[in-house]
Amino acid sequence: MQIRIKEVKTLSDDWYVLKKTTFDYRRRDGAWQTMSRETYDRGHGAVILLYNLARRTVILVRQFRFPAYGYGGTHDGFLLEAPAGLLDAATPEERIRAEVAEETGYRVHDVQRVFEAFMSPGSVTERLYFFVAEYDAHSRAGTGGGVEQEGEDIEVVELDIDAALAMVADGRIEDGKTIMLLQHAALALFRDRSGAPAGSGML
Structure with a gap:
C-alpha cells in the first residue's frame, strides 16, 4: 500500500471537476509523508x-x-x-x-x-x-x-x-x-x- 487517502475536497464542479486531495505517501525508505495535490478531471x-x-x-x-x-x-x-x-x-x-x-x-x-x-x-x-x-x-x-x-x-x-x-x-x-x-x-x-x-x- 503506497497511498492512503485522507481527505478529498471538490473545489469546482462547473465545466469539469477540480479536486484537492490530501493523502499520505509511503516513500522508498518506508517513511510516510503527507501531501496535498489539486487534480483537474475532464475525462479521457x-x-x-x-x-x-x-x-x-x-x-x-x-x-x-x-x-x-x-x-x-x-x-x-x-x-x-x-x-x-x-x-x-x-x-x-x-x-x-x-x-x-x-x-x-x-x-x-x-x-x-x-x-x-x-x-x-x-x-x-x-x-x-x-x-x-x-x-x-x-x-x-x-x-x-x-x-x-x-x-x-x-x-x-x-x-x-x-x-x-x-x-x-x-x-x-x-x-x-x-x-x-x-x-x-x-x-x-x-x-x-x-x-x-x-x-x-x-x-
Whole structure:
C-alpha cells in the first residue's frame, strides 16, 4: 500500500471537476509523508492524424484556444492541431471517428491506435488515445468546422508532411499532441526518396 487517502475536497464542479486531495505517501525508505495535490478531471480523450501517403499530406485543424490566448497576452490563441475530442461514454475508436467527421468533414473507418499518453500528469487526470488513419478525396463527406453550439469555429488545413514538420521546428505548431503524432508519422509512415524518415533534419 503506497497511498492512503485522507481527505478529498471538490473545489469546482462547473465545466469539469477540480479536486484537492490530501493523502499520505509511503516513500522508498518506508517513511510516510503527507501531501496535498489539486487534480483537474475532464475525462479521457482521443486524437487522430489523417494522412495521405501518395500526396504526402496530413490534415490539421486551426481553432481558438482561450488558455493559450490568456497566458500573458503573448499569443493570439489560434493553434494548429490534430482533430481531438473527449470520449464521454464512447470507446476511443467510436469517438474519434465521430470527432474527425465533425471537425474536418472526413469520414474514416479504418483507424489505427498507435499509443496512449498522460499529457499533463502533474495536474490533469486525462489519458489521451492517439490514432492515425488514411484519407483521400473521396473520404470527405462534409465541410467540417465543428459544432457551433459548443463554440467551435474550426478551419480545416491540409499540409505537406515536410511543411508540417518545419512548422514544428520553427514554432508555428505548438500543440503537444499534434507534435507527437507528426513525429510518429515522420518516423513510421512517411519516407523521403532516400528511404529516411520524413523531415529527418528536423526531428
